[in-house]
Amino acid sequence: MSEPQFPAFATLATRCDGGVLHLTLNRPETRNAMSLAMVGELRGALSRAEASGAVRVIVLRGAGGHFCAGADLKDMAAAQGQPGDAGDDPIAAINAQFGELCTAFARTPLALVAVLEGTVMGGGFGLACVVDVALAGDSVTFRLPETSLGLVPAQIAPYLVERIGVSQSRRLAVTAARIDAAAALALGLVHEVHAGERLDAALSCVLGEILACAPAAIAATKALVGRARFTPPAAMIAEAAAAFARAARGAEGREGTVAFVEKRKPRWAPP
Numbered sequence: 001m002s003e004p005q006f007p008a009f010a011t012l013a014t015r016c017d018g019g020v021l022h023l024t025l026n027r028p029e030t031r032n033a034m035s036l037a038m039v040g041e042l043r044g045a046l047s048r049a050e051a052s053g054a055v056r057v058i059v060l061r062g063a064g065g066h067f068c069a070g071a072d073l074k075d076m077a078a079a080q081g082q083p084g085d086a087g088d089d090p091i092a093a094i095n096a097q098f099g100e101l102c103t104a105f106a107r108t109p110l111a112l113v114a115v116l117e118g119t120v121m122g123g124g125f126g127l128a129c130v131v132d133v134a135l136a137g138d139s140v141t142f143r144l145p146e147t148s149l150g151l152v153p154a155q156i157a158p159y160l161v162e163r164i165g166v167s168q169s170r171r172l173a174v175t176a177a178r179i180d181a182a183a184a185l186a187l188g189l190v191h192e193v194h195a196g197e198r199l200d201a202a203l204s205c206v207l208g209e210i211l212a213c214a215p216a217a218i219a220a221t222k223a224l225v226g227r228a229r230f231t232p233p234a235a236m237i238a239e240a241a242a243a244f245a246r247a248a249r250g251a252e253g254r255e256g257t258v259a260f261v262e263k264r265k266p267r268w269a270p271p
Helices: 038-051 073-080 090-107 122-130 157-164 166-175 180-185 198-213 215-228 233-249 251-261
Strands: 012-017 020-026 057-062 112-114 119-121 132-137 142-143 179-181 192-194
Touching: 012 038, 020 038, 038 090, 038 142, 057 198, 073 090, 090 122, 112 192, 119 122, 122 157, 132 157, 132 180, 132 198, 157 166, 179 180, 180 192, 192 198, 192 215, 215 233, 215 251
Parallel strands: 020 057, 057 112, 112 132, 119 142, 132 192
Antiparallel strands: 012 020, 142 179
């Protein structure tokens, strides 16, 4: 299958290679601060990737040595000057757009990997919490400064709790924490930490592992794990059994079984 084509984005750089979409936040002059334009382009790129049938993994990273310095305050400053009430507040509308972005990435059936370097704040912190695999450079700094600015990490909070739990999320929020790579690894915020010059090699290793797995099986597993967050195990027995049966009877299950017996790679795996 040919690589999908993406338009020229104003705030993102894209590269497709072997079923992997490399999606780079590309506003290095602002440490990749997340503007409303970037939020829209990220959602558009995700939709195109999901619809393409050719993208299996999305890699998120930032240009210029930083992942993302949070929201672009120019958007919020403009909204602060507009009238609004509880039912129609332009600031709430901007915030909700970022929440919808996080939800879209959290729910995608595609595998998500983030390469985290430099500053990770605000919207970048939220995206780091929704990916399947988070790789960090050893010089990365995570910040959750909202409460020190009189603000609330509103859209980030649910995904932060999902990633590291209620107790640690409360600690980070009430202290407006700044944490380094080692602390992020200890909390489970990231999965691996590498020296900067080793990040690309670590990414290649993870991508090889993901691409060796069946794409539909990954999508079904992500959906099942998402359901398991809110459902007691006993209540999921029938649902899980049905998911397993669909996989076993499907094309991937049959191909995987035959490949195992024949001691060869399945067709979805890179040569």
